Amino acid sequence: MKHKHVSVLIVGGGLTGLTSALFLARHNIDYLLVEKHADTAIHPKAGGITFRTMELFRQLGLEEAIRTTSKPLDNIRGRIAVETIKDIDLAELKQGESTQKEIDNKIVKMIEKISPSKAASCYQMNLEPILLQAAEKGKGHIRFNTELVTYQQDDLGVTATIIDRNTGTEEIIRSDYLIAADGAKSSICKHIGIPTTGRGVIGGHYINIYFQADLSTFLQGSQFGFYQVLNPEVFGALITVNNRDQWIYHVAYDPSKGDRPEDFTEERCREIIKKAIGVPDLDFVILSTLPWAAVERTATRFQDNRVFLVGDSAHLMPPTGGFGSNTGIQDAHNLAWKLAAVIHKQAHPRLLETYHDERHHAVQVTTKYASDLLFSAVNKGISTLNNMDHLAVTVGYKYSSKAVIEQEPTTHRMDRLELNGRPGTRAPHLWVNYQGKCISTLDLIDGNFVLFTGENNSLWHTAAQNVSSHLGITINVYSIGSQGDLVEREDSWETLYDVTPHGAVLIRPDGFVAWRTKEGESNPNLILKQVMTSLLW
Template structure:
């Protein structure tokens, strides 16, 4: 009997969707080899997520992929607004009759002005089935080991490693993969989560829905008046029509009676076609059903995001209604938070204690995000879900959920007592928050402070803060971590012509701000330090949970 092939790798990623592919790219950026397995033959054929928020686009900008993703987003860029109509044929796509945004009108201009101030990136209307191939191609070009049509069948872990059995579904050959760590990005029904017996806490449910992805030429209906979504109210065909390219690709969401025993099996291609024809009010419309997916508009968060050497990200640990578009974005940001910590552990620069901060930081954010998605769902904007409130929402809630939260863990020094909430949006360089964006000049070109982040730690220092560059070089060698130092000011490495440093970071000429590889402020001081090397040694010993080499 032939023995199984054994592959040894630092990280095994289970799942090749948006979160898993993003994790692969982030690990690659930190020089961590990995194997990614995905049970399907190809990336997603169903659109699923339809947008990436500005924070996710900041991360793809960091990877050099923002431009490619923006280009595929042009298909949906014209489509704006949510509407309600009896049928699509009767719809009046008049901006004055738009359902969305159901927000406080006076705050809209302020929202967009704030968005421009806080980020060099913009949100992109791009569907998941178009984004994933871009990520996959980039991961392969950067040397990743990605194996599609390969399924995890079993795994076990001990103090030293995870030992997984995987099956190549094309050849039928099994293989053993021994990894230091495993990332489960295997979706809402996560087999890994179930194998670990990790429970999901259900906070609320907004009903069960069938998502019908179909092809039908409706360009003549919408050309010149493109839209994002339309709630259809016609009896027997009520649902939500989502534009995928505003020409011939669409999704129609219809609620079904799960409690009454109705299932996806009741939605044959013929029935789906009839529902769509009735909703559009064209009985002879040629409709091709591409895929049918049942889903629950639930609010759920896993009780654990980590179990020993296994980490879970994305839908494997949090489920939320699509209202707000937070689900996929939250998964990408999970991966970004985790990747640099795994890299530090794999490269022996940090103790395993650092890895525990992944759950400590991301689980509270997931809980807040899931709650906000549910709150938006309660407004009834997505008619396939039940309306439960007449309250309006503020666009600033979206900013807080996207980037305005803050972390509390051992990887943030000198804790800030205020918890993350939807009460107030502010990015001022506070501990545990994403480092503020300001425009400036570096090496003769315009760039954002965020463009300097991502590879190692970054130390921003005021022009009169002395001794920190030498201290960073010494501590970098002692701890085996990369620390890039930039003086900021009128004559600094990063030329700050408009005094954005003082305003955005609430900084002084002697201020020092330490930013983690994931772009979050983890330590700062405002006054002169007599022994910066000793101070920085103490900071990194606490951050990484280990003494110097």
């Protein structure tokens, strides 16, 4: 057998696995990613990308490419209920589009105040090739058609056996750490035996039928993204894939009545589509089918010594709200900088324990909200959302761990978005002029720690240089003000970050505030050394 050593072995080449690879490469960490399938996804699923996730893709330099790919779905919005697609009242449709557009514009304006990025619609089958292409240009190795056979870990690392499914050749891989991004049926999670919590299937079982058809006669350029079909024979939902001629139809089935996914033959699926559209002689082609279920399930632990669960291997939530894949990508982002700091010997391995502490809580908040959205929809508008705010769930959750230093007594709220520089929350977005360009403060979070200060920051700058040299970790320092490195364009950084002109805010490599001093410190060198040592060691 061949033997190879890498810092991190990633098992799974879906969205979470590929983004894990990209985030690790950004921190100059070598990895090997193995994926048992021969290629990236071929079926449309996981289409919604939140603005927070787009911020992460912005950091990777992929925002523009993803935005271009998602352009056909830019104006897709809202939902409407009809008996069949043929029965759509076009006047009602136009009125509904107009109302939905007004709602969406309000949301867009709210997001523009808090983020440099916008949400996008890009199905996994279109997004994965973009991520793969970017990963192949960077540090690390990716092997499709390669499967994890077995692994064992010890105090110093992980020894795994992988197999090339084409040739049958086995290989032993020695890694410092293993990331389990192998999906909802994770063999790694089962091997570890980590218990799960959650109510299991809470929204039913479905067959997702991907087909190609010209429906322009009935929709006439409609921009709706979700058509609820009420025909009791084929009750389900039609969703556009490319806003032209590709669609997916979700139809429910009931295992308790003996229904099985394999019962949905191509002939049966064709009959379902014809009845849903309301046209017996409809001309269309079925491209693929995929069973799925709305599930609520979370592992009780996201870490087992040197093994980390990310994405669907760690948690499953209903698709309502579109949080699932986004949550997994944010898992990968949280974990990557911590692995890098430990591997580069810039932090104690204890830092890795904060991955579970932070992400498990964020996942619980998000899963509850997604489930409540589902139950609210099923109950026809009866709210069970417990006053959680959608934007707060998207980007306003707060981390509490040893990787955050906070001394503020008030409780963090989730009924409204609060991004005010509080430690544990995502650093506020502020448009500034920097070196002749207009950028967001979030654009300066480049994988290192960042220290924002007032204009007169010579003591902070010296302190950062001293601490960086002492700990062997980079701290980038930026003064903000009319004569600073960064000049505010509209809002005041002091107001947004809740500091005085003498204050300072330390931001982690993942864009979350690690520590803040509102009034300043008499001995910046000492306090910054204490803060960084507490965070990392």
